[in-house]
Structure formats: C-alpha cells, structure tokens
Amino acid sequence: MLCSSFSISRLAIPSVCALIGFLAYTSQYFFLYFEPAPLTKKELWRLNIFASCIWICYYRSCTVDPGHIPRNWHEIEGKPLDTTTASGRQRWCRRCEAIKPPRAHHCKTCQRCIPKMDHHCPWTSNCVSHYTFPHFIRFLFYAVAGMGYLETLLFERASIIWASRNLPSYLGPSAMQMAHIFVLLVLNSLTVFVLGILLVRTIWALGSNVTTIESWEIERHETLVRRARHYGGYLQGPGGIRLRIRKQEFPYDIGIWSNIKQGMGSNANILGWFWPFARLPPRGTGLDFEVNGFEDPNVSWPPPDPDRIPLPARGQGAGDESSVAESSGFGNVEAFRRRKAEDMRRATAGMNTQRRQRFHVRARAEIEDKLSSNSQSSGGSDIEDGEEGWKNSEGERLRDFGVDEDIEFYDEEDIPLGILMQQRATRQ
Numbered sequence: 001m002l003c004s005s006f007s008i009s010r011l012a013i014p015s016v017c018a019l020i021g022f023l024a025y026t027s028q029y030f031f032l033y034f035e036p037a038p039l040t041k042k043e044l045w046r047l048n049i050f051a052s053c054i055w056i057c058y059y060r061s062c063t064v065d066p067g068h069i070p071r072n073w074h075e076i077e078g079k080p081l082d083t084t085t086a087s088g089r090q091r092w093c094r095r096c097e098a099i100k101p102p103r104a105h106h107c108k109t110c111q112r113c114i115p116k117m118d119h120h121c122p123w124t125s126n127c128v129s130h131y132t133f134p135h136f137i138r139f140l141f142y143a144v145a146g147m148g149y150l151e152t153l154l155f156e157r158a159s160i161i162w163a164s165r166n167l168p169s170y171l172g173p174s175a176m177q178m179a180h181i182f183v184l185l186v187l188n189s190l191t192v193f194v195l196g197i198l199l200v201r202t203i204w205a206l207g208s209n210v211t212t213i214e215s216w217e218i219e220r221h222e223t224l225v226r227r228a229r230h231y232g233g234y235l236q237g238p239g240g241i242r243l244r245i246r247k248q249e250f251p252y253d254i255g256i257w258s259n260i261k262q263g264m265g266s267n268a269n270i271l272g273w274f275w276p277f278a279r280l281p282p283r284g285t286g287l288d289f290e291v292n293g294f295e296d297p298n299v300s301w302p303p304p305d306p307d308r309i310p311l312p313a314r315g316q317g318a319g320d321e322s323s324v325a326e327s328s329g330f331g332n333v334e335a336f337r338r339r340k341a342e343d344m345r346r347a348t349a350g351m352n353t354q355r356r357q358r359f360h361v362r363a364r365a366e367i368e369d370k371l372s373s374n375s376q377s378s379g380g381s382d383i384e385d386g387e388e389g390w391k392n393s394e395g396e397r398l399r400d401f402g403v404d405e406d407i408e409f410y411d412e413e414d415i416p417l418g419i420l421m422q423q424r425a426t427r428q
Contacts, residue, residue, distance in 0.1 A: 012123050012124075013062060016058065016123055016124075017058075019187075020051070020055065023187065023188055023191070024047065024048075026184070027150055027188075028044065028047060030177065030180050030181060031157070033177075034173065036157075036160045037156065039153075043153060046149060047146075047149070047153075050142060050145060050146030050150075051146060053142040053276050054142045054143050054146055056276040057135055057138040057139035057142055058124070058139050060132075060135040060276075061135040061136045061139050062124045062126050064132050064135060065131065066107075066114050066127035066129035066130075067115045067129055067130060067131045067283070068112050068114075068115075069099075069100065069113045069115065069287070070284075070287075093106050093113050095407050096112060096113050100113050101286075101287040101288065102288070103115070103117070103211065103214070103252070104117060104287075105117040105213055105404075106403065106407040107120050107127050108120075108399070108405075109125075109402055110127055114127045114129045115287060116129055116133075117403070118133060119401035120402025121136070124136070128212075130281060131281055131283075134263070134264050134273070134278060134280075137206065138274065138278075140198060140199040142276075144196050147188055147195070150188055154184055155185075157181060158181060161173060206260055206264075207256045207259055207260060208259060209252050209254065209263065210250065210252075210253070212401055213403060214250070214302075215392075216392050217302040219393065220302075220305070220390060221302065221303045223390070224303075224305065225245055225246070227245075233245065233246065241306075243306045245303075245304060248295055248299060249292070249294040250301070251292055251295055251301050252289055252291060252292070254291070255292075258290075265280070265281035
C-alpha cells in the first residue's frame with residue numbers, strides 16, 4: 001500500500017504537466033485549423049502568455065525550498081526562550097530534536113519542520129509554506145485566468161458548431177475535431193471549476209491569515225468549546241485531569257491588508273504580487289509573527305486540548321510536583337500525583353511509555369479499571385471529550401494535510417532538561 005501511494009505521488013507532477021500541455025497547446029492546434037473561426041494573433045499571444053505564466057509559477061511551486069527551522073534560532077535572533085505567549089510559544093519536535101516556532105509543523109513527507117506550513121500539496125510534491133505560498137497562489141490565479149480565457153474561446157467555437165448543426169456534415173468540422181473540442185471543453189471546464197474553488201478558498205485564507213492547518217485547529221477548538229459548555233466549562237482528560245476550555249480568538253489575523261502583505265512576502269507593491277519571477281520572502285523570516293492582541297498575552301495557540309495535556313518531564317523529582325503540575329496546566333497537585341501514579345502503573349504493566357497512548361486506548365483502560373474495582377463509572381464523557389482521530393466538517397484529519405500526526409499531536413512531549421534549564425536561566 002505504501003509503495004502504491006508513493007508511485008501515485010511520483011506521477012502527480014507529470015500528470016499536471018500533461019494536463020497543462022494538453023489544454024494549452026492542443027487547443028491552439030484545434031483553433032488554427034478550425035476554418036469557421038481560426039485563431040487570431042491576439043488570441044494566440046494571450047494563450048501563450050497565460051501558458052508561460054502557468055509554467056513558471058508551477059515550476060517554482062514545485063521546486064522552491066519550503067524552508068526549514070534553523071537550530072538555536074532564538075539564539076540567532078537574540079530572542080528569549082519564552083513559552084507564555086501565542087507568538088513565542090515553544091513546542092518541542094522529537095523528530096527534529098529542536099524547538100518549533102509558532103505556526104510551524106512537522107511534514108511527514110519533507111521529514112522536517114516547515115515554517116508556517118499550510119499543507120503538503122500532492123500536486124506539487126512540495127509544502128505550501130511561508131516561502132512557497134506566494135508561488136502557489138500565483139499558480140492558481142494564472143491557471144484559473146488562463147483556463148477561463150480558454151473556456152471563452154472554446155465556447156465561441158462550440159456555439160458556431162451548434163449554430164451550423166443543420167448543415168451537411170462536409171460543411172462543418174470533422175468527427176475528429178468534434179471529439180477534440182468535446183474533450184477540451186469537458187476537461188477544461190472541470191479543471192477551471194475545481195481550481196476556481198481552490199483559488200477562492202486560498203484568497204480567503206490569505207485575507208484572514210489562516211493556514212489550512214490552522215482552520216482545522218479553529219474548528220477543533222470550536223468543537224471543544226461547545227462540548228465544554230455541557231460540563232461547566234471543563235473537559236476531562238485521562239487520569240482525571242480537568243482542563244478549563246474557554247473561547248479564544250485566533251491571534252494572527254492582523255487586518256486584511258497586513259495579512260495579504262505578510263502572505264505575499266511583505267511586499268507592498270501590488271503589481272509585484274502578480275509577477276511570476278517575484279522574489280522569495282527573505283530567508284530567516286517566517287519564524288515569528290505579529291499578533292492582534294485580542295487575547296491575553298499569557299495564552300497560546302493552538303488553544304488547550306484535553307488530549308494534549310503535557311506529560312511531566314522525565315526525571316522530575318517529587319519535590320517539584322507542584323511546579324510541574326502548575327506549568328503543565330494541571331492546576332491540581334493531587335490530580336498530578338494520580339496521573340503520575342497511573343503512568344507508573346502502566347509502565348510496570350509493560351505499556352509503551354515513549355509517548356502517550358491514543359485517547360480511546362487510555363479511556364477504555366480507565367473505564368475497565370473503574371469497572372473492575374466496582375466503582376461508579378463516569379468515563380462516558382472521557383470518550384467524547386477529546387480524540388486525536390477527530391475530523392473536521394469535511395472529514396479531514398491533520399495527516400490529510402501532510403502533517404506527521406504522531407509528532408504534531410504529541411508535540412507536548414518532554415522538552416529536554418538542557419532546554420528547560422536554559423529557559424529558566426534566560427528568564428532569571
């Protein structure tokens with residue numbers, strides 16, 4: 001199955017190139033030999049200009065490096081290691097063994113953390129990120145504009161054929177030409193329709209400064225807020241930990257004009273946004289983002305999730321239980337101790353402690369423990385409260401955007417002791 005999906009992904013770019021070539025150039029061949037309305041020089045120039053822009057933008061979308069996170073980038077930028085604000089929240093990536101900046105995610109295909117990752121596009125075999133997003137949206141724009149123009153030319157010729165449908169067959173186009181224009185119309189119409197929807201959604205995301213992954217996070221947060229209302233504003237995670245859930249505003253929407261400038265590479269020249277050879281956003285950017293200030297600076301994004309409660313740091317002494325519970329968001333030392341005892345019990349039972357077990361596994365184990373001890377079971381809400389397998393309204397999970405779910409969902413995994421000590425020293 002893995003080999004099959006890998007083979008399909010390798011065919012994505014050749015398939016797109018074949019589609020562009022077929023629509024752009026076989027249509028010109030048809031128009032040149034369509035006697036009732038041959039292609040004019042202006043139409044020929046326009047078609048080839050659109051085709052050239054599409055090729056350039058698609059090539060850059062496929063080949064431009066989506067970026068990487070420099071090691072010790074906080075030290076490079078001279079910024080403190082702050083874990084308290086939305087723009088400075090630190091998450092540890094076990095795969096890269098480095099701190100992830102805000103809005104960065106680990107791509108399972110690129111095998112690294114990508115700055116401001118939107119999604120991994122299978123049709124470009126590349127990540128749409130802080131550096132490649134301008135090329136991606138230009139490709140969509142020119143594809144829709146070029147195919148829209150081609151659609152008008154095809155419709156004009158199809159109207160001529162329909163108007164002469166009662167004439168003898170030898171006075172009209174050949175059967176081959178009829179089949180050719182039919183295929184062109186169907187294929188071009190379907191493509192421009194699909195890409196048009198994608199372009200509208202991408203422009204909306206550009207104006208609101210929301211990536212595809214962040215739109216998933218927003219919908220997930222809204223779902224948790226609705227659930228929490230039924231439980232007094234709290235949701236319960238494994239081990240009896242109760243986490244307060246409240247509505248949080250998305251912090252990176254800083255106004256339509258500022259959002260567009262940031263998404264297009266901080267360039268105020270509107271004409272430059274449409275230039276296929278436009279420069280890349282400067283390397284080194286995309287690691288820190290302006291916030292709108294609507295929320296308390298002590299809250300972070302993405303918002304708290306009952307199934308993402310941080311585990312206590314390995315090797316943490318018993319004397320530090322209070323501070324660990326507070327920093328982890330437990331807010332209750334007794335609850336923290338119960339969770340610690342539960343983790344130890346599972347470890348002795350031979351369960352994998354390298355990372356947290358999936359929610360439904362943990363919930364089922366807790367329910368079985370309660371039933372076996374003849375205590376009153378209250379685990380029904382546990383099953384409903386949180387689940388990393390959650391899907392949005394379109395049936396999508398994080399992995400559908402190219403994100404490594406094991407890394408992303410468990411990104412609260414213990415930060416190494418050396419990093420924690422460095423954070424403490426910096427704050428002091």
